[in-house]
Amino acid sequence: MNVIWRTLLIMLxxxxxxxxxxxxxxxxISRVRLTTLPTDIDLLRHMNNGRYLSLFDLGRWDMTTRTGLGDAFRTHGWYAVVANETVTFRKSLELFQRFDVETKWIGHDDRAVYMEHRAVVDGEVYAQAIVRARILRRSGGPVTHEELFEAVGFDGGMPDIADWLHEWADRVxxxxxxxxxxxVWE
Structure with missing residues (x-):
């Protein structure tokens, strides 16, 4: 099953x-239960490292839909783009193995919001990704965090990100x- 069909199913x-x-x-925290399918594995018979990021997208779609952000995006003509992402692997996901994609907003800086995704089996983290995303207007320009939070009625305040995330975003x-x-290669 291609990821587009999984995306549509997750959104429904x-x-x-x-x-x-x-x-x-x-x-x-958003949780989506998935299974490693034959289209997810590589020649080594475990989930292809590139597929993790595609499946973590499903967690973002679930989070965006369930928080009401998707409605706010459509209403205001906004969209999100991934600016940076990094993934760390601990254990391999095998063919037909069930796992959860857990997704959580972990903070923001002056230009972007940050999310963490985890591939979790029986409470154990197998892989983790950090994603830095910008929220933009289709008419041009960024959406402020205040506008974003107000659109979904969030007044709790999102924490500032850890120093290492600032450094990571600057370096990449x-x-x-x-x-x-x-x-130009040096």
């Missing part, structure tokens, strides 16, 4: 859960899309 499931249970708080940042970025 998230809408049902939201209707039944109400909005997930922006500082809540590429030039702006409007600036030149020649491919």
């Amino acid at each position: 499931r998230a809408k049902r859960i939201r209707k039944r249970e109400g909005d997930l708080p922006l500082d809540g 940042r590429l030039p702006s899309a409007r600036a030149e970025a020649p491919s």
Whole structure:
């Protein structure tokens, strides 16, 4: 099953859960149960390292739908883009193994919001990803955190991120899309 079909199923499931249970708080934890499918594995017979990030997207879709952010994005003409992400692996997910994708907003800085994703089996973390995302307007320009939080009725305040995340974001940042970025190997 391609990830697009999984995405659509996750979004439908998230809408049902939201209707039944109400909005997930922006500082809540989203959990999506998945199974490692034949299309997820590589020649070594475990989940392909690139597939983790695709499946962690499902956690973001679930979180976006269940918190009401998806509705706010449509209403205001906003969208989210991943600016940076990093993933760390601990254990391999095997074919047909069940696991949960856990997703949580972990903070923000002056330009972006940060989320953590985990692949979890029986309460044990197998892989973890940190994602830095920007919220932008289709008409151009960024959405402020105040606008974002107000749109979903979140007044709890999102914590500032840890210092190492500031350093990571600075070290992996590429030039702006409007600036030149020649491919020169040193």
